[in-house]
Amino acid sequence: MSEYKRPLEGKVAIITGASSGIGEAIAHELSTAGCSLVLTARRTDRLNALCARLPGPAVPLGAEIDDPATANALLELAHQTYGRADILINNAGMLVSGTLDTIDIDGLVQMTRINYNAVVRTSYVFARAFKQQAAGSIINVSSVGAYLSHSSMGVYAGLKQAVEIFSTALRVELKGSGVRVGTIAPGTTDTEIFDRLRASGQQVRADQTPALQPADVASAVRYMLEQPAHANVARLLLVSSSESV
Numbered sequence: 001m002s003e004y005k006r007p008l009e010g011k012v013a014i015i016t017g018a019s020s021g022i023g024e025a026i027a028h029e030l031s032t033a034g035c036s037l038v039l040t041a042r043r044t045d046r047l048n049a050l051c052a053r054l055p056g057p058a059v060p061l062g063a064e065i066d067d068p069a070t071a072n073a074l075l076e077l078a079h080q081t082y083g084r085a086d087i088l089i090n091n092a093g094m095l096v097s098g099t100l101d102t103i104d105i106d107g108l109v110q111m112t113r114i115n116y117n118a119v120v121r122t123s124y125v126f127a128r129a130f131k132q133q134a135a136g137s138i139i140n141v142s143s144v145g146a147y148l149s150h151s152s153m154g155v156y157a158g159l160k161q162a163v164e165i166f167s168t169a170l171r172v173e174l175k176g177s178g179v180r181v182g183t184i185a186p187g188t189t190d191t192e193i194f195d196r197l198r199a200s201g202q203q204v205r206a207d208q209t210p211a212l213q214p215a216d217v218a219s220a221v222r223y224m225l226e227q228p229a230h231a232n233v234a235r236l237l238l239v240s241s242s243e244s245v
């Protein structure tokens, strides 16, 4: 009888933005794959309910990802609870878009802190720890937006492109160290990220074209993580088959 391999069995994964959408789906996927999880977001009621539903061990950390203490707190919680950390998924994010005359400038600045600054801090904190143990994987969630130019989404697109370039530089710096860095750029995915746009009466692409489901993205993340240690899916673009990209 052939033995079914579960390469992620016993690994400890930290997932940011796990209270909904893509992050929640990644939590399900990695828990099913045998990972023990540390999940973070601000909505602790959602995190607690998710931890109770998952098939494997999971602990929540209610935190603002923009708080400079959060990255270290996540690493410490992983070590306290499971004695190790193997995988970081930087997924927390928000979307602010709009036209010159009406766009929420404070919202854009907040998005810069969440979608880029926090990714940099968390990546560095975990990359240092992973380098010391000569093993670990970091996946940063980018976006198809990184490759497109929409006048109303320039800041979001620019931040996701920055995530791509930063991640590439980190991957190159860590080459040969045992630490893998990759990005996944999902296309339009049906999640709550568009609620803010819907509330302000803006058109939402996820409502017009068949979109990806969060589980589609989660299964691609699992594929990236299940590669043998010498192989790194450095960049993955996953779009809906109806998307014009």
Ligand SMILES: NC(=O)c1ccc[n+]([C@@H]2O[C@H](COP(=O)([O-])OP(=O)(O)OC[C@H]3O[C@@H](n4cnc5c(N)ncnc54)[C@H](OP(=O)(O)O)[C@@H]3O)[C@@H](O)[C@H]2O)c1
Pocket (backbone or CB within 6 Å): 016, 017, 018, 019, 020, 021, 022, 023, 040, 041, 042, 043, 044, 063, 064, 065, 066, 091, 092, 093, 094, 114, 141, 142, 143, 144, 145, 185, 186, 187, 188, 189, 190, 191, 192, 193, 194
């Ligand atoms: N949906 C798409 O079409 C699409 C396409 C490409 C890329 N992405 C990217 O995918 C990632 C996940 O987005 P999603 O679509 O799954 O949206 P979502 O359902 O709105 O999830 C966003 C997650 O980020 C967390 N988050 C947001 N601001 C935070 C903050 N200040 N502190 C801590 N956590 C925060 C949210 O948790 P709390 O609100 O509980 O804090 C939530 O768990 C984002 O990076 C997004 O840019 C999405």
